[in-house]
Structure formats: structure tokens, C-alpha cells
Amino acid sequence: MMDVKPELCAKIVGRVRKPDDDTIFIQIEDQFWDATLNMEKFSHIIVLWWITEKDRTLDRMNLTGTPPKENAELSGVFATRSPRRPTPIGVSIVAIKRIVPESKKIIIDQIDAFDNTPIVDIKPYMPSSDRVDNAEVPSWFKDNKPRYTTY
Incomplete structure (x- = not known):
């Protein structure tokens, strides 16, 4: 049986650093x-x-919002990428350029x-399980230009 905790606690495993425009x-x-x-x-x-x-x-406490797209409909935050959400966790897929031990x-x-x-966490990107070939999105997102990491 799982030990259910009434309140969760995330550990900070690192920090984003941007010392200049190129790094x-x-x-x-x-x-x-x-x-x-x-x-x-x-x-x-x-x-x-x-x-x-x-x-x-x-x-x-914010549960709904309208995505910043033309003709977007009011949506629940779980159907948006809004940073205003019950648990403010962001997700980014990034390319590793180099590791400096x-x-x-x-x-x-x-x-x-x-x-x-x-x-709060880092996971390896796995093309076999982290990609969806035929994903469906609402009409207001269909014209989004791809923003894939290209490195």
C-alpha cells in the first residue's frame, strides 16, 4: 500500500543560469x-x-484562461500552457550542448x-515514448510554427 502524503515537497536539484545572452x-x-x-x-x-x-x-487559484491566440476559447488551465496554475511547474525539452563535470x-x-x-527534475528525452506523431490540438493552435530545439 502506498504511503500517501497530505502535502508534497519538491527538492531543488539545480537552477537555470543565464549569465549572458549566449550562455x-x-x-x-x-x-x-x-x-x-x-x-x-x-x-x-x-x-x-x-x-x-x-x-x-x-x-x-486560477483554473481557466484564454490562450493568447486569435479566436482562442476560454479553456481550463490543464488545456493550456498558462503559467498560472494550481501547481506552477514548467516543462522544457532542451538539447544538451555540453556537460562540464x-x-x-x-x-x-x-x-x-x-x-x-x-x-525540480530532469529526465532523458526518449523518442520512443516522448513523441506523439499524430497529436490533435484545438483549431487556434493548428497554425503554430514548430519551435523544436534544433541543436
């Missing part, structure tokens, strides 16, 4: 560096990060998080 990396906390073993064998990772800018009571850094191509944003 983006994830600074892994010392105690979690061993968790990166064999990460260099992957080209991409999935980064889960805490949306600190929207971690306010009012934002967490001496300084515990994962140099990445891009991420839509601010400098010093807490990272």
Missing part, C-alpha cells in the same frame, strides 16, 4: 551531481522547473525559464 546552463546542486551519470549519452533532456514568478495564491553544469541550447529558476 544558458543548468547548475546542478552538489548533492545531486551523481544523478547525471550517463546523461552525456543523450542528446536532449526534459527539464521540469518551478514557475516562481507565478507562485502566488491568486495565480494558483568540474563545475557541475549542463550547457543547454535554450529554455523558457528565467535566470535562477529552480529545477
Whole structure:
């Protein structure tokens, strides 16, 4: 039987760092560096990060919103990418450019998080299970230009 906890607690395993316009990396906390073993064998990772800018009571109570697209309909936050949600977790798929063990850094191509944003988990991107070939989306998202990481 599972031990159900009434309140969850996420650990900060690292932080997004953007020291200048050309450099983006994830600074892994010392105690979690061993968790990166064999990460260099992957080209991409999935980064889960805490949306600190929207971690306010009012934002967490927000359950609906209209996506910033022409003709978009009012939708529940679980049907949007809104940062205003009950649990403000962001998800980004990024390319690994280089791993620097001496300084515990994962140099990445891009991420839509601010400098010093807490990272709560990292997973390897697996094309066999993390991709959907024929996904359906509402009409207001059909004209989105692909924003795939290209590194």
C-alpha cells in the first residue's frame, strides 16, 4: 500500500543560469551531481522547473484562461500552457550542448525559464515514448510554427 502524503515537497536539484545572452546552463546542486551519470549519452533532456514568478495564491487559484491566440476559447488551465496554475511547474525539452563535470553544469541550447529558476527534475528525452506523431490540438493552435530545439 502506498504511503500517501497530505502535502508534497519538491527538492531543488539545480537552477537555470543565464549569465549572458549566449550562455544558458543548468547548475546542478552538489548533492545531486551523481544523478547525471550517463546523461552525456543523450542528446536532449526534459527539464521540469518551478514557475516562481507565478507562485502566488491568486495565480494558483486560477483554473481557466484564454490562450493568447486569435479566436482562442476560454479553456481550463490543464488545456493550456498558462503559467498560472494550481501547481506552477514548467516543462522544457532542451538539447544538451555540453556537460562540464568540474563545475557541475549542463550547457543547454535554450529554455523558457528565467535566470535562477529552480529545477525540480530532469529526465532523458526518449523518442520512443516522448513523441506523439499524430497529436490533435484545438483549431487556434493548428497554425503554430514548430519551435523544436534544433541543436
